[in-house]
Amino acid sequence: MNTRRWTPLLVVLLIALTPTLAHACSVCFEANDKNRAAFFATTIFLSLLPLGMIAAMYWWLRRRVIELRDLAAREDILPMGER
Amino acid sequence: MATLTASARHPAPRATLMPSAVIGTLLFVFTEAMLFAGLISAHAIVKASAQEWPPTGQPRLPFGETMINTAALLASGVLLVMAHVSYRKRADLATVPLAMSLLLGSFFVLFQGREWVALLQQGLTVTSSTYGGFFYVIVGTHALHAVAAILAMAWAWRRLQAGRLSAAQLGAVEVFWYFVVLVWPLIYLRVYL
Numbered sequence: 001m002n003t004r005r006w007t008p009l010l011v012v013l014l015i016a017l018t019p020t021l022a023h024a025c026s027v028c029f030e031a032n033d034k035n036r037a038a039f040f041a042t043t044i045f046l047s048l049l050p051l052g053m054i055a056a057m058y059w060w061l062r063r064r065v066i067e068l069r070d071l072a073a074r075e076d077i078l079p080m081g082e083r
Numbered sequence: 084m085a086t087l088t089a090s091a092r093h094p095a096p097r098a099t100l101m102p103s104a105v106i107g108t109l110l111f112v113f114t115e116a117m118l119f120a121g122l123i124s125a126h127a128i129v130k131a132s133a134q135e136w137p138p139t140g141q142p143r144l145p146f147g148e149t150m151i152n153t154a155a156l157l158a159s160g161v162l163l164v165m166a167h168v169s170y171r172k173r174a175d176l177a178t179v180p181l182a183m184s185l186l187l188g189s190f191f192v193l194f195q196g197r198e199w200v201a202l203l204q205q206g207l208t209v210t211s212s213t214y215g216g217f218f219y220v221i222v223g224t225h226a227l228h229a230v231a232a233i234l235a236m237a238w239a240w241r242r243l244q245a246g247r248l249s250a251a252q253l254g255a256v257e258v259f260w261y262f263v264v265l266v267w268p269l270i271y272l273r274v275y276l
Contacts, residue, residue: 038131042124049120053113064100 102251108258119266123273126217138212142205144275145198152194153271159187160264163257170253178243185236192229221274225267232259
């Protein structure tokens with residue numbers, strides 16, 4: 001078995017065994033309710049904002065496509081002289 | 084093929100889904116929206132974990148006075164909508180509402196500059212506290228965007244006067260200004276309250 005392939009995995013596992021060295025949890029050392037609520041609210045806000053912007057863009061483009069399709073259909077129905 | 088009709092030789096321009104100028108500005112606005120979201124979120128977390136907010140010895144932000152400024156900015160946004168509607172009827176009709184929107188936007192920035200001078204005199208600086216730091220970074224970033232958008236509006240107004248402003252160019256300027264207008268109430272309510 002190639003030890004080179006397993007070394008990174010072994011390193012990751014060893015790091016995973018020492019969680020006390022990493023202070024990744026920002027609310028763990030300042031755990032008051034207000035702070036926790038702020039973290040929770042901002043996580044939701046920052047997660048939903050880009051999705052909301054993409055959804056808004058999709059909705060607007062879809063509306064515009066329908067508008068243009070209707071316009072093209074109307075132009076096809078109209079006699080040549082009325083275009 | 085020698086008897087091509089005039090319409091076949093010069094086909095009517097196709098309506099575009101969205102002008103490139105507007106798409107470009109929208110993408111820019113999306114990234115800037117995330118920048119402000121990050122700044123406001125950081126402010127909310129620091130405020131929540133602070134023992135006292137605003138800190139002792141630091142001046143209170145002028146919530147009441149800034150309300151006038153906020154009203155001016157919102158009115159500027161409404162005037163730009165009116166300029167858009169007028170432009171669709173006849174381009175030159177948009178000159179007055181666009182100029183008024185530009186003036187109100189400039190009033191907003193100048194009023195804010197006056198407010199900054201007063202706060203600096205009272206001892207609120209970028210380094211005086213996290214309260215001051217957040218205030219100048221968030222409001223300053225917004226002011227930078229406002230100045231850039233005002234310059235874009237002035238450029239659009241000059242082109243409109245010369246009869247050279249296209250709907251796509253106006254659309255791009257509008258998107259940028261609406262962003263500046265709409266992000267402000269959020270900043271106002273989060274930072275000033």
